[in-house]
Amino acid sequence: MANVDLLYRTIAHIETHPYDHDQQWWRCGTARCFAGWASFFAGGRFVSSEDDKNHIVASNGVRNFRASTVRTPDGQLLHVADHAAMMLGIDDRDADALFSPDNTVTVLRRMVNNLLEYGSTDGDPTPVEQWRAVAHQ
Structure with missing residues (x-):
């Protein structure tokens, strides 16, 4: 089930602060894409500068650029999109x-x-x- 509060908070911030939104980059200066803002509001913090092209192995074993890796409130290192999707409660397709x-x-x-x-x-x-009613028949 989607995290309603986080979805609302993220889209409201983007609509209210359009200069802080850049969908092309996880983050660019102070701007972030939807995933970047959702991760931020869920407590994720980037572990390095936005131009850091060095790799880091995330908690799930995947190698990511340090610049696209966040540290979660519980100390995990995850790609920003993985953290955002998990916190938003959405699947890979969405x-x-x-x-x-x-x-x-x-x-x-x-x-x-x-x-x-x-x-x-x-x-x-x-x-x-x-859909749920039909799926559970």
Whole structure:
């Protein structure tokens, strides 16, 4: 189930502070993409400067650029997108869609609304409650 509070907080911040949003980069100066802000609001902190191209092995065993790695509140090292998806409570498919560098703020808002109403970024016309009812029959 999606983390409603974190979805709302992230999209509200992006809409209210458009100069702090850059969907092309996990972070660039003080700007961040949707995943960068979601991770930040969930307590993730980048472990190095944004231009650090050295690698680090994350807690899940994956090698990442240090610049795209965050330390979580419990001390894990994770890629910012992995941390954001986990904290948002979304699957890989929805994370890939939501974190795409091509998304505008308008598209992000629509995806957040779709996640909240239908349980997926693509706006499946079957509301989550109906899907769950059918899936559990």
